[in-house]
Amino acid sequence: MSQTQSCIIKHFSHYCSLTEDEKQLLTTLEQSPTDIKAGSLLWEMGDPANEFCTLKSGWAYSYRHLENGDRQILEVFLPGDIIGLREFAFSERLENVRMIDDGVVCHFPHKRMLNLFRNSLTLTSVMFAIGSRQQALLTERLVTLARRTARQKMAHFLYEMYLRLRQTNPDISNQFRLPLSQEQLADVLGLSPVHVSRTFTALSEDELVFRDRHHLTIPDLALLCEEGGFDDCYLNDSVRPLLENSA
Numbered sequence: 473m474s475q476t477q478s479c480i481i482k483h484f485s486h487y488c489s490l491t492e493d494e495k496q497l498l499t500t501l502e503q504s505p506t507d508i509k510a511g512s513l514l515w516e517m518g519d520p521a522n523e524f525c526t527l528k529s530g531w532a533y534s535y536r537h538l539e540n541g542d543r544q545i546l547e548v549f550l551p552g553d554i555i556g557l558r559e560f561a562f563s564e565r566l567e568n569v570r571m572i573d574d575g576v577v578c579h580f581p582h583k584r585m586l587n588l589f590r591n592s593l594t595l596t597s598v599m600f601a602i603g604s605r606q607q608a609l610l611t612e613r614l615v616t617l618a619r620r621t622a623r624q625k626m627a628h629f630l631y632e633m634y635l636r637l638r639q640t641n642p643d644i645s646n647q648f649r650l651p652l653s654q655e656q657l658a659d660v661l662g663l664s665p666v667h668v669s670r671t672f673t674a675l676s677e678d679e680l681v682f683r684d685r686h687h688l689t690i691p692d693l694a695l696l697c698e699e700g701g702f703d704d705c706y707l708n709d710s711v712r713p714l715l716e717n718s719a
Contacts, residue, residue, distance in 0.1 A: 489597045510571055542659075610615070631697050
């Protein structure tokens with residue numbers, strides 16, 4: 473795979489500028505991309521945790537099943553995201569991961585990360601920044617599940633998806649594709665599918681969000697941000713101050 477096609481290089485380059493040596497080091501972490509169909513499991517809880525995955529294309533989600541059979545979706549992964557980062561210190565998978573739609577997944581084993589840590593402070597710093605950001609996303613999701621109303625949950629989540637997509641697609645407009653089903657949205661937000669439908673209807677009546685199957689239109693992004701009580705500080709992913717202070 474060339475550097476221009478590398479999903480890992482694209483993801484890391486979003487955090488800071490990379491030298492040619494650093495790009496070459498990243499290519500050694502990446503194995504051949506694999507086409508994965510919608511609905512396919514990448515791994516299950518209890519499987520050996522010995523590699524990361526990066527999404528070159530497609531969306532995925534991690535989840536846990538509860539004792540009563542309910543499902544809680546923990547994280548939604550977008551193209552360029554690293555999956556399995558939190559399991560680096562564990563021998564077994566802590567959650568299930570499944571594809572939302574068709575995609576391409578790149579694999580790289582944990583053991584190859586040691587070479588990265590030995591050879592590049594920049595790449596090591598970016599890896600820690602990516603891990604910190606994922607933790608911040610989960611913390612914000614916890615606050616949303618515990619304390620926000622259904623209307624606030626939906627507005628907050630949709631605006632968060634817009635911002636995350638914009639970080640790797642700066643030309644994105646107020647119209648974008650959201651490939652999650654109504655049931656998947658319910659399992660992300662801790663609502664029932666019926667409640668998700670009613671919430672979308674209410675937001676549409678107030679001209680905050682319009683949905684046509686998997687396509688969303690947000691007429692006024694600022695109003696949706698306000699509706700969800702959104703503060704984007706947890707999505708600030710610049711590691712330049714860290715790198716400058718370490719010099």
